[in-house]
Each structure stands twice: as structure tokens, then as C-alpha cells.
Amino acid sequence: MLEWLGDFGELEKxxxxxxxxxxxxxxxxxxxxxxxxxxxxSKDYDIVAFSSEHASSVESxxxxxxxxxxxxxxxxxxxxxxxxxxxDGKEVTMNIALIFDSSLPSKIKIRLGKHASLDIYExxxxxxxxxxxxxxxxxxxxxSKLNLVALHKEPANxxxxxxxxxxxxxxxxxxxxxxxxxxxxxxxxxxGVVEDGGSIASSxxxxxxxxxxxxxxxxxxxxxxxxSIESLTRAVVKDNSECLVKELAKVRQSAEEASTYIEExxxxxxxxxxxxxxxxxxxxxxxxxxxSHSSAVFPLGKKSIxxxxxxxxxxxxxxxxxxxxxxxxxxxxxxxxxxxxxxLEEAEASLNSKLRS
Amino acid sequence: xxxxxxxxxxxxQGKKILEHASLSMKSDEITVLMGPNGSGKTTxxxxxxxxxxxxxxxxxxLVDGKSILGMGPDERAKLGIFMQFQEPIEIEGVxxxxxxxxxxxxxxxxxxxxxxxxIEKAIKILDLKEEMxxxxxxxxxxxxxxxxxxxxxxxxxxxxxxxxxxPDSGLDVDTLKKVAEAINMYEKESHAGILLITHYTRxxxxxxxxxxxxxxxxxxxxxxxxxxxxxxxxEGYGFIEG
Numbered sequence: 001m002l003e004w005l006g007d008f009g010e011l012e013k014x015x016x017x018x019x020x021x022x023x024x025x026x027x028x029x030x031x032x033x034x035x036x037x038x039x040x041x042s043k044d045y046d047i048v049a050f051s052s053e054h055a056s057s058v059e060s061x062x063x064x065x066x067x068x069x070x071x072x073x074x075x076x077x078x079x080x081x082x083x084x085x086x087x088d089g090k091e092v093t094m095n096i097a098l099i100f101d102s103s104l105p106s107k108i109k110i111r112l113g114k115h116a117s118l119d120i121y122e123x124x125x126x127x128x129x130x131x132x133x134x135x136x137x138x139x140x141x142x143x144s145k146l147n148l149v150a151l152h153k154e155p156a157n158x159x160x161x162x163x164x165x166x167x168x169x170x171x172x173x174x175x176x177x178x179x180x181x182x183x184x185x186x187x188x189x190x191x192g193v194v195e196d197g198g199s200i201a202s203s204x205x206x207x208x209x210x211x212x213x214x215x216x217x218x219x220x221x222x223x224x225x226x227x228s229i230e231s232l233t234r235a236v237v238k239d240n241s242e243c244l245v246k247e248l249a250k251v252r253q254s255a256e257e258a259s260t261y262i263e264e265x266x267x268x269x270x271x272x273x274x275x276x277x278x279x280x281x282x283x284x285x286x287x288x289x290x291x292s293h294s295s296a297v298f299p300l301g302k303k304s305i306x307x308x309x310x311x312x313x314x315x316x317x318x319x320x321x322x323x324x325x326x327x328x329x330x331x332x333x334x335x336x337x338x339x340x341x342x343x344l345e346e347a348e349a350s351l352n353s354k355l356r357s
Numbered sequence: 358x359x360x361x362x363x364x365x366x367x368x369x370q371g372k373k374i375l376e377h378a379s380l381s382m383k384s385d386e387i388t389v390l391m392g393p394n395g396s397g398k399t400t401x402x403x404x405x406x407x408x409x410x411x412x413x414x415x416x417x418x419l420v421d422g423k424s425i426l427g428m429g430p431d432e433r434a435k436l437g438i439f440m441q442f443q444e445p446i447e448i449e450g451v452x453x454x455x456x457x458x459x460x461x462x463x464x465x466x467x468x469x470x471x472x473x474x475x476i477e478k479a480i481k482i483l484d485l486k487e488e489m490x491x492x493x494x495x496x497x498x499x500x501x502x503x504x505x506x507x508x509x510x511x512x513x514x515x516x517x518x519x520x521x522x523x524p525d526s527g528l529d530v531d532t533l534k535k536v537a538e539a540i541n542m543y544e545k546e547s548h549a550g551i552l553l554i555t556h557y558t559r560x561x562x563x564x565x566x567x568x569x570x571x572x573x574x575x576x577x578x579x580x581x582x583x584x585x586x587x588x589x590x591x592e593g594y595g596f597i598e599g
Contacts, residue, residue, distance in 0.1 A: 302410050307446045310406050311460035311514065312434035321459065325450025325493070 045123075049082050050099040051106045051132070081107035081137075084120070086144075088113035095339055096122045100132030100160065108136045112144035112172070121343045122150040125182075132160040140172035140198070147175045149343055153182040153350045156210060161187045168198035170224070179331075180206035180214060181350035187215045194258075196224030203330045204233040205347075207323070207354045208241035208273075218247040220262075222255035226289075229260040233277075234330050236323040236355065238269035246278040251291055253284040262293035267326045269300050269319055298326075316356070323355050324348075358421060358437060358517040358550055359383040360405065365416035367397075367404050367575075374400045376575040377416070384517060384550045387540075387564060389586060391556055392572035393594045398554045399443065401572070402520040405552075406440040407433050435464050437517030441507040441524055447495040453506065454490040457513055464514060472513065479512035482539050500527040508539050518550040519543075525560035537563030558590040573597050 086092050090113070100106070112118055126132065132154075140146055154160060160183060168174045172195070180186060192200045200220065208214045220229045235243040249260040266275025277295035300322055308318035331344065360382045367375040375397050382388040392398050404411055405418055407430040418425050425433055448456065454476065461472050480487060483505045495503055504524055511519050524536050537560055544551055553564065561583070569586045571579040571594075578597045579585060588596065 302408075304446045304448075306406075306408050306410075306430055307442065308448070309430035310434055310440050310442075311456075311510070312431050312464035313459060314431050314463070315429065317459075317463070318431075321451055321456075322448065325448055328450040 045097040046094040047082075047084075048097045048099070049106075049108070050097075051104060081109045083109040083111065084118070085109075085111045086113060086116040086118050088141075089115045091117040093119040093339055094121070095343075096120060098122055098124045098134070100124065100126045100134070100154070100158075105133040105135070108134065110136070110138045110146065110148070112138075112140045112146055114142045115144060116141070117145040119147045119340065120149070121339055122148065123343075123346070124150065124152045124154060126154045126158050131158065133162075134160070135163040135165065138164070138166045138174065140166075140168050140174055142170045143172060144169070145173045145175075149177040149340065149347075150179065151343060151347050151350065152178065152180045152186070155182065156184060156212075158183050159185040162189070164188070164190045164192075166190065166192040166200055168192070168194045168200050168227075170195045171197040173198070174200045176200065176202045177330075178202075178204045179347045179351065180204070180208075181347065181354050183212070184210075185213045185215075188217070190218040190220070192218070192220045192229065193223050194221065194227035194229055197226045198224060199228040200230070201228075202231045204231075204235075204245075205327050205330050205351070206233075206235040206243060207327075207351050208235060208237045208243045209239050209354055209357060210241065211239055212241040214241070214243040216243070216245045216247075220247065220249045220260065222249075222251040222258035222260055224254065225256050225258065227255055227258045229258075231262050232330055233264045234327055235266045235275055236269060236326060237266055237273040237275050238355075240272040242274045242276070244276045244278070245295075246280075247293075248280045248282065249291070249293070251281075251283040251285055251288055256285055256287040257289050258285070259288070259290035260292075261290065262295075264293075264295040265298070265326075266296070267298045267300060267323060269323065271299075320352065320355050324352065327351060359419075360438075360518060360550065360552075361417070361419040361422075362401065362405070363417040363419065365401075365404065365418065366414040367400055368412045368414055369400075369410065373414075374411075374575055375404065378572070378575065378577055379416075380570050380577055380580070382518070382550050382552055382568075385544075385548045386567040387544060387551045387553060389553045389555065389561065389564075389566040389569045390572060391558075391569060391586065391589060393556060396572045397575040398556075398572050399522055400575075402440060402522050402552065402554055405433075405520060406430055406438060431463070434514075434516075438520070439511050439514055439516030439518070440520040441504075441511060441522055443522045443526065445495050445503055445507055447493070449493050449496055451494055452491050453494050456494045457510060460510070461514060475513045475515075476509075479509040479539075482512065482535075482542065483509055484535055485509060501529065501532045504528060504536060505532070508536055512539065512543055515547060516549060517547075518552070520552045520554070522554045523556075524553070525555055525557060533560060534563060540564060558586050561586050571597055 166174050194200055206214050218231060220231055222229055231247055233245050237243045245264045247262050249262055251258050251260055262279040264277035264279055275297050279293035279295050281291055283291050305318050308321060362378055362380050365375050365378045390398050413426055420436060458472055485505055525533055566583055569581055570577050
């Protein structure tokens with residue numbers, strides 16, 4: 001058991017209070033089970049992890065797996081999770097495919113030793129549109145660096161819940177980028193704790209369409225001195241979809257000179273779409289470097305579309321131009337390595353495909 | 358290209374804005390549309406460009422004798438109609454250069470090299486900074502820069518007919534002169550038709566109109582040549598009420 005999770009119960013209570021204050025508009029329900037296959041994924045992975053109620057081996061159509069890829073079956077035994085452990089001082093870059101064909105809960109642990117560095121690119125998919133539940137624990141030891149980019153492209157009728165727990169130790173840096181370009185009902189909760197001099201920089205990019213519900217919530221805690229938290233969310237919402245973002249930043253009394261910033265922005269492509277930002281803060285110290293939040297909802301108006309169309313661009317392309325431009329800000333600079341560049345292309349293609357659908 | 362607006366009645370959410378407006382414009386001519394604030398000048402320009410927020414109650418807009426009322430703004434742009442906006446919108450995340458490329462390639466088959474050359478030329482004519490091309494469209498631009506960037510788009514897109522909606526408002530003397538020079542140069546080189554919408558006469562110190570129309574309360578109330586603009590300069594718009 002991680003030591004920092006000793007406080008987990010209290011954090012959960014605080015999150016409960018946040019819900020009490022704002023209400024919980026979306027019950028976590030997973031239904032609409034039906035089959036459907038996703039095709040066209042073609043990439044080499046270092047690890048392919050799958051959870052399946054249907055098969056005992058990976059049978060992901062169209063997926064090319066490098067010969068040296070480690071193939072792991074995720075089990076419902078959360079006390080025995082898939083663990084990625086990077087030793088002190090080591091630098092590693094890896095691609096992971098996570099295939100969820102089971103509604104049973106799965107767990108992944110990422111541990112970075114002192115001064116270790118990990119660039120990890122995760123692609124979430126499903127072959128059978130199952131509902132999925134995954135928790136991902138990230139523990140960063142002193143002065144380590146994690147750059148995690150997760151691309152979610154589950155089929156349009158898949159429902160899933162994700163829990164990310166991040167502990168950024170002394171002077172450690174966690175950069176988390178989540179791109180949501182698939183699924184139906186989706187709930188993503190993040191709990192992050194930062195120690196002295198450490199940081200968490202989280203970027204979330206989402207496209208919600210076809211009456212989809214995306215429910216994002218975070219509890220981000222500055223625990224140590226000079227710790228830093230930044231959480232940026234941008235969502236493009238269309239059709240009759242809803243995206244809700246509830247975030248609470250908490251600066252503890254011990255977190256002197258800490259900084260925390262939350263930004264939640266949504267672009268509505270049509271009248272039926274809805275984006276509800278709910279940033280919140282609780283600062284327990286008088287000596288804080290920065291504690292601020294901002295939120296905005298931009299409905300895409302007739303005049304904006306008209307402006308682009310008056311230059312000869314079709315209505316569909318005009319909407320797409322706005323949407324990709326809006327999201328691009330958060331994608332820039334997050335995909336440094338060669339594997340990252342491939343991932344960026346894939347993320348952009350997935351987002352564009354969802355915007356066009 | 359010849360554009361005829363015939364007996365056009367337009368309303369917005371039930372409120373009549375244009376009432377039986379008629380005017381004609383063609384290539385190689387600069388038509389000036391003047392009138393006090395709120396007289397319907399911008400609405401007329403938007404109606405020609407096809408703004409979907411307007412209800413066309415009756416009348417026609419013909420391009421070379423054919424109605425364009427059923428066409429979307431993008432189709433009208435592909436016909437060769439361009440509109441410079443008074444308040445162009447900001448497009449976050451899309452840089453100006455990419456936007457111009459997207460617009461130009463949507464309208465015609467032209468090489469990237471040719472577009473680059475046209476952009477370079479337009480930047481020089483309008484005395485714009487090259488770094489602006491890498492900035493998001495209209496984000497953080499000053500009023501003068503926005504006007505210049507709109508005119509730059511006209512120079513690169515090379516329309517057959519340009520509707521310029523108050524290209525002179527809010528500009529200092531030097532910027533006004535630059536913008537007017539660019540409009541004159543484009544009209545002469547391309548033989549395009551231009552509809553210049555303004556309520557001040559100061560831009561007419563640099564631009565020589567072929568025709569002048571005056572609009573008030575949604576109707577064309579006077580038409581003539583340069584002398585009509587000079588009368589407005591001397592007497593204001595008071596005479597149109599008499």
C-alpha cells in the first residue's frame with residue numbers, strides 16, 4: 001500500500017463534499033452493452049495489456065504487435081496489478097495498448113525511482129464495446145519525470161470509468177495528457193498529490209458527440225512547499241452531448257509558496273450541446289504563490305461559421321477548423337519523442353474522425 | 358461580373374431592415390454605398406454574401422443574370438464574391454497563414470508556391486509584419502491590423518467582386534492611405550468590381566468612385582457620381598430627409 005494513500009479516505013470525503021455542493025449530475029451507470037469491433041489500429045507496442053471475458057489471448061483485428069511486445073492479460077485481481085517500474089536514474093519510452101473487453105475492474109501501477117524518467121503513450125481501445133473500469137496509480141519518487149499521454153478511442157457504444165491516482169514526490173514532475181476521442185458514457189476521476197518542489201501538469205482534450213456524456217472530475221492537492229499544479233481542460237461538444245468538468249484544487253497549510261491553476265474551456269458546436277465547468281479551490285495557507293481558476297463556454301455562432309464560409313470553406317470544414325484549432329493549443333508540445341509524434345498523428349486523426357462523424 | 362440587387366426586402370427576426378433596395382454593380386467599377394449608422398448598408402453586404410441569419414422576404418440578387426439566393430456563402434465565395442468584415446472574428450488555434458491556404462485551396466487549384474508569393478506581395482503592399490502569419494487569425498490584432506489582414510485576404514484570394522464594409526473606420530491617416538492604395542491597385546490590376554460601404558467621405562480622398570448610392574432606413578434614397586459624396590461631405594445626411 002502506498003504511504004500517500006493513507007490520506008485517500010479523507011480526499012474521497014472532500015470530493016464527496018464537492019459533489020454535495022454542486023450536485024452529481026451524472027450517475028455512474030454502465031449499460032447499453034452491445035458488440036461492435038474497432039478496426040484500423042496499426043502500431044507497434046512495447047506492451048499489450050488486455051482484459052477479456054471473451055478470449056484468453058489478444059485477438060485484436062488489424063493490430064500489429066512487435067515481436068518483442070509483452071502481452072499481458074489484466075485480471076480482476078486488483079491486488080496484483082500490471083506494474084511498470086522504472087529503476088533509479090533510468091530513462092524509458094514506451095507504447096502501451098490497453099484493450100478492454102471486460103467489465104471487471106483492472107489496475108495498472110506506474111512507479112518511477114529517484115531521477116528516473118518515463119515517456120509513456122497509452123492507447124485505450126476495445127474490440128467488443130464492453131464497459132470497462134480501470135484504475136491507474138502513478139507514484140513518482142524524488143526528482144523523477146513522468147510524461148504520460150493517453151489516447152482513448154473506445155467504440156462509440158462503450159462505457160467506462162477511469163481513476164487516475166498521481167503522487168508527485170519531492171521535485172518530481174508529472175505531465176499527464178488525456179485525449180478522449182471515443183466511447184459513450186465516460187467518467188474520469190483524477191486525484192493528485194504533490195510534495196515539496198514537485199509538480200503535476202494535466203491537460204485533458206475531449207470531443208463529445210452523438211449524445212455522449214463525458215464526466216471529468218479532479219481533486220488536486222498541493223501538499224508540499226513550492227509545489228505546482230496546473231490542470232487545463234478543453235472540450236468540443238456537439239449534437240446533444242454533455243461534458244461536465246468538476247475540479248477542486250486544495251492547497252494545504254504546509255504548501256507555502258505553492259501554485260495552482262485550473263482552466264476549463266468548452267466549445268459548443270450546436271444548440272443542443274452542453275459544457276458545464278465547475279472549478280473550485282480551497283486554500284489553507286496565506287502564503288501562496290498563485291491560486292486561480294478560469295472557465296469559459298464558447299458557443300459557435302452563425303457569424304463565426306459565416307466568416308469562414310465567406311472565404312469558400314464548406315460548413316463542415318468551417319466547424320472542424322474551429323474545433324481543431326480550439327483543441328490544438330493543448331496538444332502542442334506534449335508529444336516530444338518519435339513515438340510521441342506518431343501518437344500525435346493518431347490522436348489528431350481520432351479527434352478529426354469524431355468531429356466529422 | 359455583374360451583380361444586381363432587385364427590389365430586395367430583408368428582415369432579421371421579423372424586423373424589416375431592407376425595404377425594396379435596388380442597385381447594380383459590375384467589374385471594373387467602384388460603387389460606394391453611403392448612409393447614416395443603422396441605415397442597412399452592412400445588411401445589404403451580408404445579404405449579397407449570404408449570411409444565414411437574414412430572412413430574404415422578397416426580391417432578387419442576381420450574378421450575371423442568375424439568382425444566387427439558394428447558394429451558401431461558400432458557394433458565393435467560389436463564384437468570386439468576397440466580403441471584408443467590419444469586425445472579423447477571432448479563430449483561436451488556427452494561424453493566419455494556414456487559414457489563407459485553406460481558403461485559397463477551397464476556392465481554386467493553385468500551387469502552394471503561388472499562394473506563398475501572393476501572401477508575400479500582399480504583406481509588402483500593406484506594410485504588415487511577416488510574424489503575423491504565424492499568429493492565430495485576428496487574435497490580439499489591433500483594429501488597424503484586422504482591417505489590413507482582411508484586405509490582405511482579398512489580395513490573395515483575388516475575387517471578381519469585393520464587398521468592403523467600412524475598411525476606413527478606426528484607421529489613422531497613414532493606415533487609411535495604405536489600405537486605400539491597396540484597394541485601388543487591386544481594382545486596376547484585376548478589373549474586379551468593388552462595393553465600398555462607408556459613412557465617411559475621407560476614404561474618397563484616395564479612391565475615385567464610379568457610382569455613389571445613399572441608403573437610409575433600408576432604402577436607396579439617392580444615387581449619382583462623386584458629386585453626391587461631395588454633397589454629403591458639405592451638408593451631412595440631412596438632405597436625404599427632405
